[in-house]
Amino acid sequence: MKREIKIGITGIIALVMLFFGMKFLKGIQLFNSSNLYYITFRDAKGLSKSSTVYADGFDIGIVSNVSYDYTRPGTVVVEISVNGDVKIPQGTVAALNEGMLGGCTLNLTMGPNPANCYQPGDTIVGAASGGLMSAAADVMPKVEQVLAHVDSLILTLNTLAANPHLSQIMANADQVTENLNQSSEQLNLLLKNDIPQMAATFNKAGQNVVTLTDSLNRLNLQATLSRVNQTVDNVEQATKKLNDKDNSLGLLLNDTILYGNLNTTVNSATDLLQDLKENPHRYVHFSLIGKKAK
Numbered sequence: 550m551k552r553e554i555k556i557g558i559t560g561i562i563a564l565v566m567l568f569f570g571m572k573f574l575k576g577i578q579l580f581n582s583s584n585l586y587y588i589t590f591r592d593a594k595g596l597s598k599s600s601t602v603y604a605d606g607f608d609i610g611i612v613s614n615v616s617y618d619y620t621r622p623g624t625v626v627v628e629i630s631v632n633g634d635v636k637i638p639q640g641t642v643a644a645l646n647e648g649m650l651g652g653c654t655l656n657l658t659m660g661p662n663p664a665n666c667y668q669p670g671d672t673i674v675g676a677a678s679g680g681l682m683s684a685a686a687d688v689m690p691k692v693e694q695v696l697a698h699v700d701s702l703i704l705t706l707n708t709l710a711a712n713p714h715l716s717q718i719m720a721n722a723d724q725v726t727e728n729l730n731q732s733s734e735q736l737n738l739l740l741k742n743d744i745p746q747m748a749a750t751f752n753k754a755g756q757n758v759v760t761l762t763d764s765l766n767r768l769n770l771q772a773t774l775s776r777v778n779q780t781v782d783n784v785e786q787a788t789k790k791l792n793d794k795d796n797s798l799g800l801l802l803n804d805t806i807l808y809g810n811l812n813t814t815v816n817s818a819t820d821l822l823q824d825l826k827e828n829p830h831r832y833v834h835f836s837l838i839g840k841k842a843k
Contacts, residue, residue, distance in 0.1 A: 582632075582633035583610065583630045583631060583632060583633055584630070584631050584632075584633050584635075584669035585613065585628060585629070585630055585631075585669055585670060586628075586629050586631060586637065586667060586669065586670070586671060586672070586673055587626055587627070587628055587629075587670070587671070587672045587673070588626070588627045588629065588643045588655075588672065588673045588674075588675040589618070589624050589625065589626055589627075589672060589675050590624075590625045590627060590645065590675040591623055591624070591625070592625070592645075593615055593625040593627065593645070593653075594645045594647055594653045595647075595652070595653050596612060596615055596627060596645060596653045596655060597612070597615065597653075598612055598613065598614060598615055599611055599612060600612040600652075600653070600654065600655060601654065601655075602629045602630075602631060602655050602656075602657065603654060603655065603656045603657065604635065604637075604656075604657045604659055605656075605657070605658065605659055606656065609631050609632050609635045609657070610629055610630050610631035610632055610635070611629070611630055612627060612628070612629055612630075612655060613628045613629060613630040614627070614628040615627050615628070616628070627643075627655070627675070629655065636663060636666045637657065637659070637660075637666055637667045637673065638659055638660035638661070638662050638663045638664075638665060638666050638667075639660050639662060639665045639666065639667065640660025640661060640662065641657055641658060641659050641660045641667070641673055641674070642657070642658045642660075642673075642674050642675075642676050643655060643656070643657050643658075643673050643674065643675045643676065644656050644657075644658065644675075644676050645675075657673070
């Protein structure tokens with residue numbers, strides 16, 4: 550009889566350990582208090598029992614049950630078991646995030662006011678979030694457009710590569726590059742040698758200009774201008790005397806009668822000299838033997 554009692558007690562202990570072990574494996578905290586909350590979704594996205602519940606990315610509990618509300622078609626009720634120390638503020642939003650490799654996680658985005666919280670048994674607002682897969686689906690049309698442009702680019706590159714003039718173009722590009730290198734070397738040489746010499750020349754010219762300016766500043770320009778004015782006055786007075794008839798030179802230049810007499814005298818002298826050359830015997834008489842007797 551005692552042996553049967555021992556076997557029964559052992560079986561009961563095994564069943565209890567199996568029950569709590571299953572709870573533990575499901576993530577249920579056996580020795581901590583927990584609160585139940587409910588969330589409604591239009592689509593559960595494959596969420597399963599014992600899935601982890603996150604609050605802003607931190608593990609706060611598990612999904613204790615997922616059921617379909619037959620009284621409200623199109624509504625899925627998710628029951629979550631949350632650590633009793635966690636307070637869920639009003640305005641918290643529950644979102645389902647699909648993983649890249651499948652599966653689904655439940656994340657609570659906590660509300661801003663911790664003073665006003667949900668009570669255990671309340672229903673939290675649920676919202677579907679596409680997650681990585683939805684984002685990838687949104688990106689796919691853009692990727693297809695990019696691939697179309699890539700195909701066009703590859704086709705253009707193939708056409709360009711098949712162009713028989715490509716080698717000539719590349720050779721010309723090499724020649725242009727070589728010319729640019731030579732020009733760069735010449736420019737560097739110019740900057741190294743000629744530019745300093747030109748700068749020195751400009752500096753010397755500038756110094757000469759400064760010296761000339763200093764020399765001009767040292768000149769007594771006022772005295773020079775006074776002498777020039779005096780010279781001009783003298784020239785004007787001499788010109789005035791030449792135009793007047795109260796002097797010999799003025800009479801000579803302005804008296805027409807005197808000019809006529811001088812002109813007649815000059816003409817007469819010219820005629821006399823001409824006749825002297827042509828008939829010298831009229832004016833000079835001489836004999837080698839002597840004067841003839843009359």
